[in-house]
Amino acid sequence: MIGEEDAASALDAVDRTRSRAVEFRAYAHAGDIVIGWGLVWLIANLASYASPGGTLAWPVGILLATLWSIWRGRRHGKGDWRGAATGVTIVALVVLVLQIAGVDGAARSNALISIFVAAMYVFQGIWWGRRFAWIGLVIAACVIGGWFFDRAHLELWLGVGGGGALIVSGLWLKRA
Amino acid sequence: MSPGINEAPDEIVHQSTRLRILAALDAEPDDAPLDFVRLKSVVEATDGNLGAHLTTLEKAGYVAVDKQPVGKRTRTLVSITSAGRKAFLGHLAFLKAIVDQAKIGER
Numbered sequence: 138m139i140g141e142e143d144a145a146s147a148l149d150a151v152d153r154t155r156s157r158a159v160e161f162r163a164y165a166h167a168g169d170i171v172i173g174w175g176l177v178w179l180i181a182n183l184a185s186y187a188s189p190g191g192t193l194a195w196p197v198g199i200l201l202a203t204l205w206s207i208w209r210g211r212r213h214g215k216g217d218w219r220g221a222a223t224g225v226t227i228v229a230l231v232v233l234v235l236q237i238a239g240v241d242g243a244a245r246s247n248a249l250i251s252i253f254v255a256a257m258y259v260f261q262g263i264w265w266g267r268r269f270a271w272i273g274l275v276i277a278a279c280v281i282g283g284w285f286f287d288r289a290h291l292e293l294w295l296g297v298g299g300g301g302a303l304i305v306s307g308l309w310l311k312r313a
Numbered sequence: 314m315s316p317g318i319n320e321a322p323d324e325i326v327h328q329s330t331r332l333r334i335l336a337a338l339d340a341e342p343d344d345a346p347l348d349f350v351r352l353k354s355v356v357e358a359t360d361g362n363l364g365a366h367l368t369t370l371e372k373a374g375y376v377a378v379d380k381q382p383v384g385k386r387t388r389t390l391v392s393i394t395s396a397g398r399k400a401f402l403g404h405l406a407f408l409k410a411i412v413d414q415a416k417i418g419e420r
Binding site: 139140145151155312313 | 333351414
C-alpha cells in the first residue's frame with residue numbers, strides 16, 4: 138500500500154530527475170559550442186597580444202564561432218527564434234553600453250565584453266545548470282585578475298585563462 | 314480507476330532508483346537512448362546499483378540495453394520501450410490519483 142506521502146515523494150523524485158535530464162542534455166549540447174568560443178577567445182587574444190594587427194582575428198573568429206554555434210544548435214533541434222533574438226539583444230546591449238559609457242581602448246573594451254560574457258554564463262548557470270555558473274566565475278576571475286593585477290598582460294589572462302577555461306569547460310560539459 | 318491509471322502499484326517501477334531511471338529515459342526527446350554514464354549522473358546512482366536495476370527493468374521488458382563496441386571499450390546505450398513507457402506513465406497516474414484522493418479527503 139502506498140500512502141500519500143510516499144506517492145508525493147515519488148512524484149517529486151520524478152520531477153527532479155526530469156529536470157536533471159534536461160540539464161545534462163543542455164550540458165552535452167553546449168559542450169562543442171563552448172569549445173568553439175574558447176578557441177576563438179584563446180587565438181584572438183593571443184594574436185592581439187602578439188601584434189596590434191592581431192585584433193583582426195576577432196571579427197573573423199566571432200563570425201566563425203557564431204556560424205559554428207548556429208550549426209550545432211540546429212543539429213540539436215534548437216532552431217528557436219528566441220535563442221537568436223537573445224544573442225542579438227546581448228550583442229546590441231554590449232555595443233550600446235560601450236558607446237554610451239564612452240569606453241575607449243581595446244583593453245578596456247575587451248575586459249568589459251569578457252565580464253559581460255562571464256555574467257551571461259553565471260545567469261545561465263543560475264537558471265539552467267550549475268556548471269555554466271562555474272564557467273562564468275572562472276572567466277570573471279581571469280578578467281578581474283588581468284585587469285586589476287596585471288593589466289600589461291591582460292590579453293594573456295583572457296586568452297590563456299578565459300579561453301582555456303572555456304575549452305576545458307566545454308570538454309567537461311561534453312562528458313556530462 | 315480511470316483508463317490509463319494502474320489499479321495497483323507496479324512494484325518494478327515504484328522502486329526509487331528504477332522510477333528515476335524510467336523518468337530520465339522518458340524525458341529524452343524522440344525516444345533517444347541515453348548513454349550509461351550520463352544516465353548514472355542523471356539518476357545519481359553507482360555503476361553497480363544502476364547495472365542491477367537496469368537488468369531488472371530489461372527482464373521486465375521496460376528498457377532496451379544496447380552495448381556497442383567503441384575501440385577497446387563498450388558503450389552502453391539504454392532506451393525506454395513502449396511497454397516501459399506505458400508502465401511508467403500508468404504508475405505516475407496511479408501516484409497522482411493517490412495524492413489527489415488525499416487532497417479531496419482533506420476538504
